[in-house]
Amino acid sequence: MSGELPRRTDHVVIGAGQAGLVASWHLQRAGRDHIVVDRRASLGGGWQDRWDAFRLVGPAWTTSLPGAPYAGGDPEGFMGRDEVVARMATYADGIGAPVALDTSISRLSPTDDGWHLDTSRGPLTARQVTVATGGFHRPHIPPVAAALPASIRHLHSHDYRRESDLPDGAVLIVGTGQTGTQLAEELMDAGREVFLCIGHAGRAPRRYRGEDIFVWMRRLVDDGPRVGVELPTAAQLPDPAMRVAGNAQLSGHKGGHSPDLRALGRDGAHLVGRLEACSGDWCRLGGDVAATLDQIDRFFEDGVQQLFDAFIDAAGIDAPPAAPQATADFTPKPVDELDLGAAGIATVLWATGYRQDLSWIDAPATDAMGFAIQEHGISPLPGLSFLGGLWQHDSTSSTLVGLERDARLWATGLGLPA
Numbered sequence: 001m002s003g004e005l006p007r008r009t010d011h012v013v014i015g016a017g018q019a020g021l022v023a024s025w026h027l028q029r030a031g032r033d034h035i036v037v038d039r040r041a042s043l044g045g046g047w048q049d050r051w052d053a054f055r056l057v058g059p060a061w062t063t064s065l066p067g068a069p070y071a072g073g074d075p076e077g078f079m080g081r082d083e084v085v086a087r088m089a090t091y092a093d094g095i096g097a098p099v100a101l102d103t104s105i106s107r108l109s110p111t112d113d114g115w116h117l118d119t120s121r122g123p124l125t126a127r128q129v130t131v132a133t134g135g136f137h138r139p140h141i142p143p144v145a146a147a148l149p150a151s152i153r154h155l156h157s158h159d160y161r162r163e164s165d166l167p168d169g170a171v172l173i174v175g176t177g178q179t180g181t182q183l184a185e186e187l188m189d190a191g192r193e194v195f196l197c198i199g200h201a202g203r204a205p206r207r208y209r210g211e212d213i214f215v216w217m218r219r220l221v222d223d224g225p226r227v228g229v230e231l232p233t234a235a236q237l238p239d240p241a242m243r244v245a246g247n248a249q250l251s252g253h254k255g256g257h258s259p260d261l262r263a264l265g266r267d268g269a270h271l272v273g274r275l276e277a278c279s280g281d282w283c284r285l286g287g288d289v290a291a292t293l294d295q296i297d298r299f300f301e302d303g304v305q306q307l308f309d310a311f312i313d314a315a316g317i318d319a320p321p322a323a324p325q326a327t328a329d330f331t332p333k334p335v336d337e338l339d340l341g342a343a344g345i346a347t348v349l350w351a352t353g354y355r356q357d358l359s360w361i362d363a364p365a366t367d368a369m370g371f372a373i374q375e376h377g378i379s380p381l382p383g384l385s386f387l388g389g390l391w392q393h394d395s396t397s398s399t400l401v402g403l404e405r406d407a408r409l410w411a412t413g414l415g416l417p418a
Helices: 018-029 045-049 081-095 143-147 178-189 213-227 240-244 261-266 289-315 400-413
Strands: 008-014 034-037 105-111 114-119 122-131 153-156 170-174 194-197 270-272 274-279 282-286 337-339 345-350 384-386
Touching: 008 018, 008 114, 018 034, 018 081, 018 400, 045 081, 105 122, 143 274, 170 178, 178 194, 178 261, 194 261, 213 289, 213 400, 261 270, 261 289, 270 289, 384 400
Parallel strands: 008 034, 008 122, 122 384, 153 345, 170 194, 170 345, 194 270
Antiparallel strands: 105 114, 114 122, 274 282, 282 337
16 A cells, blocks of 8 residues: 555554454455554565575465465465465455555554554554554563673574574574474584574474374364364463463475474484573583473374364264374483583574564553453454454464464454454
């Protein structure tokens, strides 16, 4: 959208990623006057922030959106970053979303009859506002980073683009969720020596009982309620802090596979525990790596597998029997400390995830951990709603798999046709 930003509209959607665009699709169907604002200069949402070799973890068919099912030639393939960005931009154009780019929001505050937005292009007021800024706001770097020596370059995965940008030498990756494991494989394939500080993100199989694991996730989201087997909601988590746990280790690289930390260790990666403290080149490491690897390997069997099996049984699906997940026979030797200089480590790459940041909402809209207070996307604050947030409903809410379900719930809550 070009030209002047309107001073008032009925509904403002903040964020032109997939959640904001799907919100626009619903609002257009209802004939609601609205505008979608985004701080970026181009369409494509947060996918533009990923590194050069990034690939979707889910198959291409997961990019199906309301009014625009995936129509490419490789539904089981795994899109690269630029393909995903182009897919989102094409969707925005196809549905005629009224997007205002280069429009950042510094403050959102309630008024007597709606909401006031302080934007980089002037003030804007609306009767209703939907925050669709995704689930990954502020790159999280642990405090221990401040103690790293100045000779070590360190950066968050958010700012990493390609291996050739890094200084010569070994790389210490902190975190082994989806991003950390994929970057470890990428750097090792480029000939880098890699040290991996292992986290607690579990491992999941690429395929289970004859289907890509995302097939079962989508079936659970779409059909689970009908047969009484559903993913746990945010309210059902035993500990709210589980909302910031790393996603299970999966990759869309090399045709799609399940990374195996033990195999990486066998092939030359140095598997070590968590980074607890640093002083100069010396770093103290903690955690029982062998026990953590056992926990990672049991993650799927101890929880998600049982849910999938229950769903398959309840839905009467004829699926082949489960097969054990292959795991390399390797256990690293325990290491209590690491001399960065002696190890030749020139870069520390933080694959430590993100934290919520909705502090620009000048109203009591979030809980103690910074997550939006909402039910099915609807805030108790009149005229405010959310879509596409982390754990808005369940673990799929901030993903392409759960978006359409969450959008229907959000639309219903706003009185729109779902």
